[in-house]
Amino acid sequence: MKRRSVVKYAAVAAALSLGLTACGGGSSESKGSDTVRVTLANHVWTEGIKAAIPEFEKSTGLKVELTQLGEDQLSDQYNVKLNAGSDEIDVMMYRPLQEGKAFARNGYLADLTSKVAEDASWNWKDYQDGPVKATTYEDKVTGVPIITEREVLYYRKDLLKAAGIEVPKTMEELEAAAKKLSSADTAGFVARTGKSAAVTQFSSFLYSFGGDFTDENGKSTVGTEEAKKAYAFYGGLIKNYGPKNVSTDMSWPEAMAIFTQGKAAFYTEADSLYKNATDPAKSKVADTVGFAPLPAGPAGSKPYNIPSWGLAVNKASANQDNAWKFIKWATSKERTLEAQKAGVPGPRASVWSDPAGTSTYPKDLAAAIAVSAENGVGHDRPQVLTVGKAREIVGGPIVASITGADASAAADTANTAFQKFLDDEK
Amino acid sequence: MSVLTPARTSGRPASAQENFSAWANRHRKWLFAAPAMIFVGVLIIFPLAWTLYLSLTDSQGSVRAASDFVGLENYFTVLTDTERFWPAVGRTLSFTLVALACEIILGMCIALLLWRPFRGEKWVRVAILLPLVATPVAVGMMWRLIFDPNIGFANQLLGLVGIPPQPWLSGQDSALPTTIFMDVWQWTPMVVLILLAGLTSLSEEPDEAARMDGATAVQRFFYVTLPLMMPTVIVAILLRGIDALKTFDILYATKGKGGGSFHEVETLNVYAYGLSFDYNQYGLSSAVLILFFMIIVGSMWLLTMRKKAVSK
Numbered sequence: 001m002k003r004r005s006v007v008k009y010a011a012v013a014a015a016l017s018l019g020l021t022a023c024g025g026g027s028s029e030s031k032g033s034d035t036v037r038v039t040l041a042n043h044v045w046t047e048g049i050k051a052a053i054p055e056f057e058k059s060t061g062l063k064v065e066l067t068q069l070g071e072d073q074l075s076d077q078y079n080v081k082l083n084a085g086s087d088e089i090d091v092m093m094y095r096p097l098q099e100g101k102a103f104a105r106n107g108y109l110a111d112l113t114s115k116v117a118e119d120a121s122w123n124w125k126d127y128q129d130g131p132v133k134a135t136t137y138e139d140k141v142t143g144v145p146i147i148t149e150r151e152v153l154y155y156r157k158d159l160l161k162a163a164g165i166e167v168p169k170t171m172e173e174l175e176a177a178a179k180k181l182s183s184a185d186t187a188g189f190v191a192r193t194g195k196s197a198a199v200t201q202f203s204s205f206l207y208s209f210g211g212d213f214t215d216e217n218g219k220s221t222v223g224t225e226e227a228k229k230a231y232a233f234y235g236g237l238i239k240n241y242g243p244k245n246v247s248t249d250m251s252w253p254e255a256m257a258i259f260t261q262g263k264a265a266f267y268t269e270a271d272s273l274y275k276n277a278t279d280p281a282k283s284k285v286a287d288t289v290g291f292a293p294l295p296a297g298p299a300g301s302k303p304y305n306i307p308s309w310g311l312a313v314n315k316a317s318a319n320q321d322n323a324w325k326f327i328k329w330a331t332s333k334e335r336t337l338e339a340q341k342a343g344v345p346g347p348r349a350s351v352w353s354d355p356a357g358t359s360t361y362p363k364d365l366a367a368a369i370a371v372s373a374e375n376g377v378g379h380d381r382p383q384v385l386t387v388g389k390a391r392e393i394v395g396g397p398i399v400a401s402i403t404g405a406d407a408s409a410a411a412d413t414a415n416t417a418f419q420k421f422l423d424d425e426k
Numbered sequence: 427m428s429v430l431t432p433a434r435t436s437g438r439p440a441s442a443q444e445n446f447s448a449w450a451n452r453h454r455k456w457l458f459a460a461p462a463m464i465f466v467g468v469l470i471i472f473p474l475a476w477t478l479y480l481s482l483t484d485s486q487g488s489v490r491a492a493s494d495f496v497g498l499e500n501y502f503t504v505l506t507d508t509e510r511f512w513p514a515v516g517r518t519l520s521f522t523l524v525a526l527a528c529e530i531i532l533g534m535c536i537a538l539l540l541w542r543p544f545r546g547e548k549w550v551r552v553a554i555l556l557p558l559v560a561t562p563v564a565v566g567m568m569w570r571l572i573f574d575p576n577i578g579f580a581n582q583l584l585g586l587v588g589i590p591p592q593p594w595l596s597g598q599d600s601a602l603p604t605t606i607f608m609d610v611w612q613w614t615p616m617v618v619l620i621l622l623a624g625l626t627s628l629s630e631e632p633d634e635a636a637r638m639d640g641a642t643a644v645q646r647f648f649y650v651t652l653p654l655m656m657p658t659v660i661v662a663i664l665l666r667g668i669d670a671l672k673t674f675d676i677l678y679a680t681k682g683k684g685g686g687s688f689h690e691v692e693t694l695n696v697y698a699y700g701l702s703f704d705y706n707q708y709g710l711s712s713a714v715l716i717l718f719f720m721i722i723v724g725s726m727w728l729l730t731m732r733k734k735a736v737s738k
């Protein structure tokens with residue numbers, strides 16, 4: 001008998017606790033959970049926000065559960081979880097140009113149109129046009145941009161001074177300078193070389209030579225004369241004046257490492273990564289790094305000017321209101337200013353016009369950014385649904401050119417393949 | 427239905443509990459196997475069936491998006507793809523065969539050295555087992571740093587003895603051999619373990635008899651030890667072979683998506699991964715996976731047949 005009563009008590013206790021949790025869940029259901037689950041990428045911006053989260057938790061009484069992942073892992077997570085309709089993510093940091101279109105079309109992103117409009121003090125109108133366009137899908141706002149970037153020229157002041165060379169203003173001058181500065185242990189020029197990774201940085205060269213990935217009718221233009229010249233130029237710089245034994249797998253961490261180890265004179269890369277080059281803890285050349293706008297090609301200096309990351313709300317999340325509260329806080333003018341001061345170029349016009357917004361930037365970098373923001377192009381990769389595949393196709397001629405193969409023939413091949421890809425995607 | 431039989435014989439209506447235990451008694455073989463069956467069903471059969479289904483549709487973008495049934499079209503596309511699929515099959519097989527051959531031969535040599543007791547045996551064993559306990563992704567990252575063409579340790583070491591720097595992972599022709607080397611480095615210890623277990627369980631008599639007859643060490647190995655070891659060797663090949671066929675982490679950690687800019691190390695696994703996670707072409711990727719699955723099952727079947735023949 002005794003045993004049975006123990007079982008009975010246990011059963012009652014279990015039922016009670018179940019009932020209690022059910023009540024708890026029930027009452028909070030109406031206003032969403034008190035825990036906001038946020039997934040962020042490893043990025044300088046994330047470091048700043050992470051440090052400030054306690055402030056948000058204190059002022060709202062909400063709890064933030066943070067997951068932080070590398071870029072590739074992040075994108076794999078989204079592929080798996082969003083595909084499965086998981087509600088485990090409330091706020092997600094994503095790449096509007098890489099995944100935005102596909103995510104929006106698949107219905108993974110909540111519609112934020114009314115939310116961004118409702119609070120005038122938060123001020124959606126303060127956001128630059130390019131970034132806003134990139135996070136809008138079919139007239140619906142699906143995300144809030146947080147980081148913008150433009151391609152700039154990183155260079156070694158000491159090497160240029162020693163050789164008596166001016167900072168190159170045109171592509172020809174860049175090539176001549178790279179040639180003059182390349183030596184046995186220092187490369188004249190370094191940049192990304194990976195087929196897919198290099199596409200974004202190559203895009204600015206493409207635009208500056210007068211080309212693009214597609215024309216206004218959505219036809220492939222990577223086989224045009226302009227594009228061929230750009231491919232040959234970018235690949236040629238790396239092949240002729242790049243590091244010895246250059247690999248064709250470099251993304252920014254590898255290319256940046258070569259530059260910050262003092263093994264290259266020029267480097268073209270996104271401005272948002274500048275801290276890696278100027279931070280003495282990470283860079284051997286921290287005090288001799290200079291910045292300049294992308295040198296002008298035949299069509300002028302046309303770097304990309306894009307939002308590389310944004311925040312969005314998972315459409316399957318049951319906690320959308322609190323998710324929005326988090327985004328509103330994380331993208332407020334104050335926070336954007338803080339982030340920008342810490343080295344993350346933001347998307348808010350008011351922060352850029354505020355002297356405090358550029359106070360922590362190296363002067364030449366701030367100037368380069370201002371120039372690039374003005375004549376920048378709003379995309380840095382083909383604007384399609386399956387960006388990953390498109391990048392592999394249009395990146396082919398870059399690698400061909402780096403390895404000394406016929407860039408022109410490779411561009412023709414890529415053009416045919418890319419046109420077929422575009423037709424298939426329609 | 428005779429569920430109530432045991433209770434009825436006692437002349438009173440059976441309680442629910444008695445009913446259940448009677449039912450459970452008669453179905454106990456199913457009942458005990460149920461957890462394992464559910465496990466197999468949920469984690470093996472369902473995913474396989476789902477993959478098979480996806481491979482017959484044009485699913486892409488999102489698995490939840492509407493997709494059409496296209497029959498065997500994906501298989502046709504894949505099997506006629508000489509640009510990515512067949513080279514990937516070739517790489518998968520050459521990676522597996524070369525890695526396996528090196529591991530078995532090297533493993534056998536090391537196992538023979540460790541067979542007889544010697545001083546410091548314990549330390550040697552620990553040292554040999556070290557690579558085995560490291561995570562493959564970490565192993566990949568480590569070798570990637572070592573083999574970096576410009577700042578890597580390997581080329582600096584070569585420089586010390588006057589050999590010019592090698593492209594290792596960055597070369598189009600040298601990338602696959604380099605990843606094979608990493609696989610051999612990491613997995614030979616496992617083969618050593620298996621073969622050593624086999625060696626120590628061999629009886630001494632045949633070897634002694636051969637020695638009496640004046641056979642040399644080499645003769646004794648090839649005519650006595652090796653034939654006796656054959657079943658163990660095949661087990662090692664089987665275990666390591668399946669693993670090598672589906673190698674992913676080392677390749678992905680060193681060369682990334684697509685197995686490098688020229689797909690230098692793109693095996694079937696890396697290809698299928700890229701198809702689903704980079705291109706979001708779930709139908710096509712499922713077809714590749716089903717074909718891959720068939721290759722694995724086929725080679726496993728061949729090896730088990732061989733093992734049976736040897737054991738007889």
